Amino acid sequence: MAPLSSESNTVLPPVTVKYTKLFINGEFVDSVSGKTFETLDPRTGEAITRVSEAQKEDVDLAVKAARAAFDHGPWPRMSGFERGRILYKYADLVSQHGDELAALETFDNGKPLDMARILDIPYSVEVIRYNAGFADKIHGLTLKMSGQYQGYTLHEPIGVVGQMIPWNFPILTFFSKVSPALACGCTVVIKSAEQTPLTALYCAQLANEAGIPPGVLNVLSGFGETAGASISSHMDIDKISFTGSTQVGRLIMEAAAKSNLKPVTLEMGGKSPLIVMDDADVDKAVNIAHLAVYTNMGQVCLAGSRVFVQEGIYDEFVKKAVARAKQQVVGDPFQPGVQHGPQIDKMQFEKILKYIQYGKRDGANLVLGGNSLGNKGFYIEPTIFSDVEDDMQIAKEEIFGPIMSILKFKTIEEVIERGNKTIYGLGAGIITKDIDIANRLARSLRVGTVWINCYLVVGADVPLGGYKMSGIGREYGSYGLTNYLQVKCVISPLQHSPWL
Known part of the structure; x- marks a missing residue:
């Protein structure tokens, strides 16, 4: 652990920043206010680039696009097979661009490039493919009821989902939230952490290339107290998923309750x-x-x-x-x-x-x-x-x-x-x-x-979540899909029912 000489040891990153604008309704756009903010290189503390800063007006536009895509667009109405096919293509594109994404993650986050290449990118691809495989296997139950009635349940997408991700594993948590929501037929407004916006914006472009329709996935960069607060309290968002600190999770839960009582999934702090x-x-x-x-x-x-x-x-x-x-x-x-x-x-x-x-x-x-x-x-x-x-x-x-x-x-x-x-x-x-x-x-x-006799062994099929103030709900695995589904029960009389 010899002292560093940052001036002599800083390596030129093998990556070019391509996407810095907000991604709304299938297009990269400037923020309504025109405001931008710097994202920094943790190796030096110096600016990498400036990124568009989403505020309430931008959240409103993103939610409007997501709502239209959910209420009137093809995504929730596609067969699960077709949604899965597009998500598999999305996974392939992430894998094909893996070296560039890993370098961008290291540039913006500071984690070792070897780790980003070996863990973050392959695991992200695994998570997308895992959820893609579930897209055509979301089924309800047939109910054998008492009397002359029959019933069945439908597992339907919950609607427009607001998601917020942390800075420590930006690309992995992006896909841990986006892929199950999309597999279920939801539409998404996701905010990256203000410290690490770059890989989320790159993945927005890959979503376009994969064939995800406009409005289905909207990616915002911005700050928690503005963009995050607007997402949490928005009346037209049906579900919130957040990963981050317990303190912020509490604020998000309060905002969700005070607005339209939207359900929340929270993965928060630990002292394991x-x-x-x-x-x-x-x-x-x-x-x-x-x-x-x-x-x-x-x-x-x-x-x-x-x-x-x-x-x-x-x-x-x-x-x-x-x-x-x-x-x-x-x-x-x-x-x-x-x-x-x-x-x-x-x-x-x-x-x-x-x-x-x-x-x-x-x-x-x-x-x-x-x-x-x-x-x-x-x-x-x-x-x-x-x-x-x-x-x-x-x-x-x-x-x-x-x-x-x-x-x-x-x-x-x-x-x-x-x-x-x-x-x-x-x-x-x-x-x-x-x-x-x-x-x-x-x-x-x-x-x-x-x-x-091991630690930090994880997988796309392994649920993650906590007790007490570490959170509410579970992500990853089949448990992650339940966050984005509503259960509807349908009951009807049989042919010889006395009620006919």
């Missing part, structure tokens, strides 16, 4: 426990913990940032965790072999550095890192605190950065209570050789996802 029992292979446990904390520079809602280690192996674990983190290659994310790039922006960068100071203030033992790196950009070295206690700020609050907090415990009963002692409930990890211990912990932890 990773529990290492003293029968674990310490080297394997350290590698799993390293992945759980430092993936995407710690900017993962599911990050296993509270590492509970049983007292019998605690000292050995800390020593080996430090040695493993020292091997992390930090640098320009366009450089081959770099594993750890910059944080997303100055605000997040300064927030993480404040939490490092909080850890020191509260008496945690800083055993590695704790510093920024380089003269430009938003680089922070992998950091480890040992001797962390539950009431310390770094153990209670989501940091969203490369900080591992290692806590000591004695018994299973103790770690269950402490693991659940949080407002969040998104994920958890368990490392043990004892299947009985693993099963007991898995059933006792109040979280949406539990990994046993």
Whole structure:
């Protein structure tokens, strides 16, 4: 983790920005106000380009286009087979443009290019194809009713959907929301995070090329307090799906309730426990913990940032965790072999550095890192605190950065209570050789996802969501489709019913 020299190490990105305007009704257009905003390169803090800024008037236009496409257009009325065929073509186009999309994601987000190529783009393609395959398999039920009646259910698209995505996995969360909604026959108004608008706009153009009709997918770049607030409170939007912070999710839920009581799906913050029992292979446990904390520079809602280690192996674990983190290659994310790039922006960068100071203030033992790196950009070295206690700020609050907090415990009963002692409930990890211990912990932890002897293993068919203040509902897999469907029951008398 040698100090960076950003001036000499910054690599020219192999990508050209092509799309910077709002995408409404199948066309790229300027915002009504003409306003634009800068999107920054996290490696340097300098502007990449200026992007059109959506505000209430632009949201109104996008919703009007989506409403017309839903009420009168072909998309909800197509056969599921035809919608699926178009989505498969969309997936093929994303795959064909994968190298350019990966480079654009790295340029705008700062994640290592190797990660974008190996994870973000292939997984996005998998998610589109998974949902495309469901498009012609959305069926209701036939009901065997009492008396001389018959009934059946229809699973119908919910309507115009408003979606808002975060900056940590921009292209992946774009497709985790767009593809199930489109598969169900909905129309979409989606807002990208203001920090990372570029891949969403590129994917809007690919939607045109795939044959998605005008108005079905509308992509807006803008800020939460303006465009996001307008989407949340819009009377002509039938459903909201949001991924981001718990604080913003609460505001979105309030706005949805105060408008037309539209349903919401929220995937929000986490402070996930990773529990290492003293029968674990310490080297394997350290590698799993390293992945759980430092993936995407710690900017993962599911990050296993509270590492509970049983007292019998605690000292050995800390020593080996430090040695493993020292091997992390930090640098320009366009450089081959770099594993750890910059944080997303100055605000997040300064927030993480404040939490490092909080850890020191509260008496945690800083055993590695704790510093920024380089003269430009938003680089922070992998950091480890040992001797962390539950009431310390770094153990209670989501940091969203490369900080591992290692806590000591004695018994299973103790770690269950402490693991659940949080407002969040998104994920958890368990490392043990004892299947009985693993099963007991898995059933006792109040979280949406539990990994046993692994971490951050995900798939297009694996539901994601949380308990408590980590969210409402599930995304991905068949569960994700239910967010975008209404169930209608139809009942009629049989031929010999006395009511005829």
